[in-house]
Amino acid sequence: MAAEESRCLLGHAASDSCPRVQNKKLYLATFAAVLGPLSFGFVLGYSSPVIPELRKISDPKLRMDSSQASWFGSVVTLGAAAGGILGGYLVDKVGRKLSLMLCSIPYVFGYIVIISAQNLWMLYFGRTLTGLASGITSLVVPVYISEVSHPKVRGMLGSCVQLMVVTGILGAYVAGVTLKWRWLAVLCSFPSCIMLLFMSFMPETPRFLLNRNKRSEAIASLRFLRGPQADHEWECRQIEAGVQEEGLNLSEFKNPSIYRPLLTGVALMFFQQVTGINAVMFYAETIFEDANFKVTGDSRMASVVVGSIQVCFTAVAALTIDKTGRKVLLYISGIIMALSTALFGLYFKMVLSNQNNSSNPDTWFTLNSASPGTESGISWLAVVCLGLFVAGFALGWGPVPWLVISEIFPLKARGILSGACVLTNWVMAFLVTKEFHDFIGFLTSSGTFWLFSAFCCLNITFTAFYVPETKGQTLEQIEAYFRRS
Ligand code: BGC
Numbered sequence: 001m002a003a004e005e006s007r008c009l010l011g012h013a014a015s016d017s018c019p020r021v022q023n024k025k026l027y028l029a030t031f032a033a034v035l036g037p038l039s040f041g042f043v044l045g046y047s048s049p050v051i052p053e054l055r056k057i058s059d060p061k062l063r064m065d066s067s068q069a070s071w072f073g074s075v076v077t078l079g080a081a082a083g084g085i086l087g088g089y090l091v092d093k094v095g096r097k098l099s100l101m102l103c104s105i106p107y108v109f110g111y112i113v114i115i116s117a118q119n120l121w122m123l124y125f126g127r128t129l130t131g132l133a134s135g136i137t138s139l140v141v142p143v144y145i146s147e148v149s150h151p152k153v154r155g156m157l158g159s160c161v162q163l164m165v166v167t168g169i170l171g172a173y174v175a176g177v178t179l180k181w182r183w184l185a186v187l188c189s190f191p192s193c194i195m196l197l198f199m200s201f202m203p204e205t206p207r208f209l210l211n212r213n214k215r216s217e218a219i220a221s222l223r224f225l226r227g228p229q230a231d232h233e234w235e236c237r238q239i240e241a242g243v244q245e246e247g248l249n250l251s252e253f254k255n256p257s258i259y260r261p262l263l264t265g266v267a268l269m270f271f272q273q274v275t276g277i278n279a280v281m282f283y284a285e286t287i288f289e290d291a292n293f294k295v296t297g298d299s300r301m302a303s304v305v306v307g308s309i310q311v312c313f314t315a316v317a318a319l320t321i322d323k324t325g326r327k328v329l330l331y332i333s334g335i336i337m338a339l340s341t342a343l344f345g346l347y348f349k350m351v352l353s354n355q356n357n358s359s360n361p362d363t364w365f366t367l368n369s370a371s372p373g374t375e376s377g378i379s380w381l382a383v384v385c386l387g388l389f390v391a392g393f394a395l396g397w398g399p400v401p402w403l404v405i406s407e408i409f410p411l412k413a414r415g416i417l418s419g420a421c422v423l424t425n426w427v428m429a430f431l432v433t434k435e436f437h438d439f440i441g442f443l444t445s446s447g448t449f450w451l452f453s454a455f456c457c458l459n460i461t462f463t464a465f466y467v468p469e470t471k472g473q474t475l476e477q478i479e480a481y482f483r484r485s
Contacts, residue, residue: 021150022227029148029202029225030157034164035195036100036141039107040134041168042188047073047127048303049176050184054123061119068120073282074433075124076131081426083135088419090136096144097204099136100195106133107192114185126185133192139422142406143414147205148225150235151472152322158406159318162399166314170307177300207475210239211411238476257483258417261408264466265421268401271459273428275337276452277393279436280386281306287382306390313394325471326400330463333396338456340388345449347381352445397459401425407470410479 051069054062064072083106090099110129117123142161149157168191175187203221210218215236222232252258288302317329409417439448470478 020229026225030145032198032202033141033144034160035191036137037161037164038168039192040137041165042172043076043130043134045169045172046188050181053181074430075127077426077430079128079131080135081423083132084139084419084422084426087136087139088415091140091143092415095204095208096140099140101199103133103136104192104196108189111185111189115182139418142402146406147207151474155321156318158403159321159399161402163314163318166310170311173303173307207239207411261482262417265405266424269421269425270428271462272397272401273432274455275397278429278433282433287386309387309390310394313391314399317395317399325469326404327463327467327469329396330400333392334456334460336392337389338453340385341449341453344385345446348445407478
């Protein structure tokens, strides 16, 4: 039985020959946890429909100019960076389950502050709090899912994190077409409340429990997650074999089993953001407007289209990742993004070449009013590039970095090392969105997109040399791989 079970969990046998391992409760636990990323998607998507409304609102204390609007959008990333640090501490101190449940406090409190806002500072504060909750969520949920899963489904379940993020973004865009900003905030606070409720019925991860020497609770957790028939003792022993002494001291950072996965994780997060995803998403409406895709007087539909592409292709990645592996998806994604950003650059070169001030950032944002007719013939190219770029990101560089950082760190340092990666991700997201405008001023629009393209080529090289293939391996085997190398 043990041999068969081990073959099942290690992914060497077809699931129908593993009758004892049941996945239903594992899927339930994953569902409860990914309500966190759904909430974080709602936070990311909230600003897009709300900013145009707040820029025109009659109350002068809440009305925003363009700089205030950009802070309203980006302050979330700063809150999330802080959330990464806090999450890294919490996840190892109080556990995965409790950290996740605690996230709902800043989510709900943040939305209450937004709903009752009397001035801009309250709006910023509410956004920072929801950002903080998003940062903690983005760290804890991948760790929770990878630790409750087994190798046969870990890629698929781990990719559901990103799937729910993009579903949340799309949900906010769609709801924002009809709901006013306060009501939208009420709606956005729901997923975190439901997560709190559902998670209270879910178990702590067996790995965290074993690391705390709570063996009987770990067995109970495995019984819940794998069903009563599975060989819980066998899996417990496998995890215990990989569990080392608790705590991490500074001198251990010289150890390749710590610094190698840390560098890989931080680099993955850096490279995810320098693809320019957040800058492109943020300005998607402008691109669609230019191509005359403007619908019903505003361009909110553009965001809905972009959000839908993300959801579809992230779902494709989630369904295929355990068969194709992580690296193949990163390659395909990197190649599509490198080509689409290069084409984007070419598009701007062609459209703006007749204008003297092609390095003026504002030119980029007013393409549809500038020299009408010049660009309309090829404006479809911008829309195609945008669609390709977003689809490419969703296929690999969106979900895979979050999945891989939840797989490669040794158990005893998982919190702190994941925290460093989450911090890198959100600080980079802040810098890229905030500095995008300045980059256009400095490098011109085409130069900026070619820079993104160059980074995508670097991503591909980095994947080839530094990203380990984690498909079908247990977390303990991945840990052993880094220890050996
Ligand atoms: C990235 C975010 C991005 C989101 C939606 C995530 O994987 O980390 O920066 O906004 O995907 O595309």
